[in-house]
Amino acid sequence: MSLERIFETKKDTENERWLEASVDECGGARGGGITVQIHKLENFNLPTELKKRTGSFIEMAGPTKYGYGFYDFQIGQGPKPLDLAKEVPRDRFYTSNIFKGLPQWSGSAGEFKGFIDTVAFRADARALPIKTGSIDGVFCSCLASVSPRGAEDIRQQTPSEAVSADVAAGGREDVKILRRRAIEEVWRALKRGGLLIWQGGLKSDLEFGKQIGFSVPHYEEQVFHDGQKTYKIVFLKKV
Structure with missing residues (x-):
């Protein structure tokens, strides 16, 4: 990992100043390199914001094997x-999935290999x-x-997972629609001031979250060597 640049910028649509940074990473499973463009409001510090919230957190569609890797930085x-995920105490963090754990797949054919860990509760x-x-x-990741x-x-x-499997397949619901319905459901469940940490996202996820009322004080655009992009987003339900 190498730091490429840090610079400041203003966005006319916000009262606060935005900061931006760029980091080069190795490509991981996809190979090649990844450039991560980090965008955040100047006064929004991820660990601090998580510690301010002393109530319960849940994970949807978990447990996520490799965690929730984001970046934070300040001027200088x-x-x-x-x-x-490690910034939230374990006694306030509850993982859920529609199955009893996270389905694990392997091989080019995507062969089912069982479940990773177990969840605290089952939920769509x-x-x-x-x-x-x-x-x-x-x-959510x-x-x-x-x-x-x-x-x-x-x-x-x-066989005991047959009912959940039917619901999860759901006619192969379009991923954009599925994600929109999940983001709307999170909006309902969150307190005012609550956070949605959204990993492996699409640009359409970011845009839809804003449409329904979330602000986005921090997001990261991952650009892979083949030009594909994914997003890590922090949504905030405004007070």
Whole structure:
């Protein structure tokens, strides 16, 4: 990892000053290099904001194996890598999935290999069993539906998961629609001032979150060597 540049910029649509930084990373599983463009409001510090919220956090569609890797930085200090999930005490962090754990796949054919860990409670990200306006934060990474073929593999190997597999496949709901429904559900469940930590996102996720009322005090654009982009986004439900 090498720091490419840090610079300041203003955005006319915000009262606060925006800061931007760029970091080069190795390519990981995709190979090649990744450039991470970090955009944040000057006074928004990720660890501090998470510590301010002393209520419950949940993770949807988890558990995420490799954590929630974001960057934070200040003027005069280079970007610091953080696993945001580790900034929340374990006794206030509850992981959920529509299955009993996170389905694990391997091989070019995507063979089902069982479940990673177990969850605190089972829930569909589109219909959380959470009271309206009751939680401080939600984490979610790379939300997508299970394909009908994948659902059949789960059904054959673990018959007790058959009902969840049917719901998860859901006719292979378009990923954009699935994510919009999940973001709307998080909006309902969050307290005012609550945070949604959204990893592996699309640009359409960022735009939709803003449309329904979230502000975005921090986001990161990952640009891969082949030109593809993904987004890590912090959504804030305004007070």
